[in-house]
Amino acid sequence: MTARLAALGLTLIAFQACATTTASTSAPDRAVRTVARGRLDVVTETGRGAIPVSVSRDWDRPQPDVTRAIVLFHGLRGRDSLVDIAPDLARGDAGQASIVIAPQFVTEEDARVHQLPHAVLRWRFSAASGGAASVGPAAITSFEVIDALLARLADRARFPRLTRAVLAGHSAGAQLVQRYAVVGHGPSRAGSGLSIRYVVASPSTYLYLSEDRPAPAGGFQTFDRARCADFNHWKYGLEGAPRYVGARGDLERVYAEREVIYLLATAQGPDRFARGRAYMRYMSARHPSGLNHHLWEVPGVAHHTRQVFTSPCGLAALLDGATCAAR
Numbered sequence: 198m199t200a201r202l203a204a205l206g207l208t209l210i211a212f213q214a215c216a217t218t219t220a221s222t223s224a225p226d227r228a229v230r231t232v233a234r235g236r237l238d239v240v241t242e243t244g245r246g247a248i249p250v251s252v253s254r255d256w257d258r259p260q261p262d263v264t265r266a267i268v269l270f271h272g273l274r275g276r277d278s279l280v281d282i283a284p285d286l287a288r289g290d291a292g293q294a295s296i297v298i299a300p301q302f303v304t305e306e307d308a309r310v311h312q313l314p315h316a317v318l319r320w321r322f323s324a325a326s327g328g329a330a331s332v333g334p335a336a337i338t339s340f341e342v343i344d345a346l347l348a349r350l351a352d353r354a355r356f357p358r359l360t361r362a363v364l365a366g367h368s369a370g371a372q373l374v375q376r377y378a379v380v381g382h383g384p385s386r387a388g389s390g391l392s393i394r395y396v397v398a399s400p401s402t403y404l405y406l407s408e409d410r411p412a413p414a415g416g417f418q419t420f421d422r423a424r425c426a427d428f429n430h431w432k433y434g435l436e437g438a439p440r441y442v443g444a445r446g447d448l449e450r451v452y453a454e455r456e457v458i459y460l461l462a463t464a465q466g467p468d469r470f471a472r473g474r475a476y477m478r479y480m481s482a483r484h485p486s487g488l489n490h491h492l493w494e495v496p497g498v499a500h501h502t503r504q505v506f507t508s509p510c511g512l513a514a515l516l517d518g519a520t521c522a523a524r
Contacts, residue, residue, distance in 0.1 A: 228310035229276045233301045239318065239345040244335025246318035248342050251280035253297040256355060265295040265361040266350050267515050268343075272368030273323055275502050276301060285507040291516040296356075300346065302339060305332060318342070326369040327432035328376055328439055340377055340441050347383035351391055362387075363515050365396035367502040372400040376432060379404055379452045380442045396514045398460040398505050399469050403476045405434050406449045406483070411475040417482060453480065457490040458514045465500040493521045 233249035254260055267286060269279040283297040302325035308317060318331040320339070330336035343364065349355070350362055366374035377383075378395040387393075408429050409417040420428050431438045435445060442448075461473040477492040495510045505511050510521035 228307050229301075229303065231277055232303060232307065232311050232313060233280075233299070236317075237300070237342075237345060237349065239337055239342055241335070241337050241341050243330075243337060245316075246331065246334050246337055247314075247316045248318050248345075249301040249303060251299045251301070253280055253283040253295075256296065256298075256349070259355055259357070260296060260359075261357050262294055263296045263356055264358050265291060265363070265516075266298060266356070266359060267295055267363045267365065268298045268300070268346055269506070270300065270364070270366035270370030270373055271302075272366075272370050272502060273326070275368075276303065276307070279502065279506075282503060282506055285503075286512065286515060288512065289516070291518075295516070298346065300342060302342075323369060326372040328373065328380070328441060330439075338439065338441050339373055340381060340439075343373075343377050343381060344383040344386065347387045347391070347393075351387040360390060361392055361394070361517070363394045363396060365398065365506065365515055366400075367398040367505055368400060368500065371397045372402055372432070375400055375457075376404045378455050378457055379406070379448055380438070382441075384455070392456075394456045394458065394514075394517075396458050396460060398502075398511070399462050399465060399473070399500060401469060401472075402433060403472065404432060405429065405476075405479070406452070408434070409479070411479060417479060449483070453484045453488050453490070455489060459490065459492045460495055460505060460510060460514055461492065462495045462498040462500060462505055464496075464498055469500070495521075 233251040235250045235252055236247040237250045238247050239245060269282065271279055280297055280299040286292045286295060286297060303313065303317065303319050304322050305319050308319045315334055318337055319333055320329065320331050325339040328338050328340040330338045347362065350359055364374050364377065374395050375397045384393050408419045410420045412418045422428065430436045459473050459477055461470050463470065473492065477490065480488060480490055493510045493514065495505055495508050498504045498508050506515060512518055513521045
């Protein structure tokens with residue numbers, strides 16, 4: 198990266214909380230074209246609801262040949278199902294032994310236009326990307342939806358040979374996956390028999406774990422609150438984190454040990470690209486040893502979900518391939 202682009206990346210990182218807060222509350226909502234027909238029931242202490250979900254196999258019946266689950270999380274503008282990517286993933290033994298699952302976080306507008314039943318969970322526009330609670334029929338967070346998905350996958354009656362789960366999100370979906378990788382409860386509840394990889398593809402923002410932010414001249418510095426008082430508030434920092442997060446404890450150590458791949462599309466412009474590189478530098482500086490995170494650059498691809506996930510690097514991330522050079 199040139200010095201100018203690095204400085205641009207810092208500027209965008211530093212002000213992401215102030216700028217994005219305004220954008221997320223005023224962004225226009227547009228109903229999705231279709232709503233997935235499948236449903237996953239989610240039951241929590243605050244109530245119950247159903248999340249629309251598309252699945253490449255009949256997961257209501259035992260699937261003894263499935264060894265890998267790939268869960269794809271959509272972005273804001275692409276809330277339609279991603280399960281149609283499944284044929285592209287069915288390559289080699291890993292792809293053929295996989296189940297592809299695409300949950301759909303619908304909005305109030307989606308529910309109104311498609312006349313969805315009251316039991317279907319719905320969120321305010323963009324809220325699910327930060328783990329927020331649904332607005333109806335119960336206050337269930339998008340993190341709890343992922344917990345429920347992992348609990349389903351850990352059911353040995355349905356998936357006796359499943360050992361690998363990949364949680365992959367693009368854009369706003371990547372924001373959700375990255376934050377869940379930091380605070381998610383599901384991995385520990387799913388048991389040691391299920392290893393999890395988190396694929397974070399070109400999010401606009403990241404959850405930072407301290408008050409430090411990348412500096413224009415290199416390195417890191419504590420950010421000036423006078424310039425942006427909310428810079429370290431959730432979902433950009435841990436201040437004011439939602440109830441789901443609970444006691445912070447050793448969140449950062451656990452996150453550093455979790456297997457995370459950051460996918461950055463090279464043709465989408467300098468801002469997200471610079472942010473992703475800066476965040477990898479941040480984690481590497483805080484964890485010079487033992488960091489289980491990797492940054493892969495996807496050449497010749499712009500901000501497009503299908504192109505990212507079906508590129509050689511995307512397929513390698515989803516299917517444990519080795520065709521993309523780690524950086």
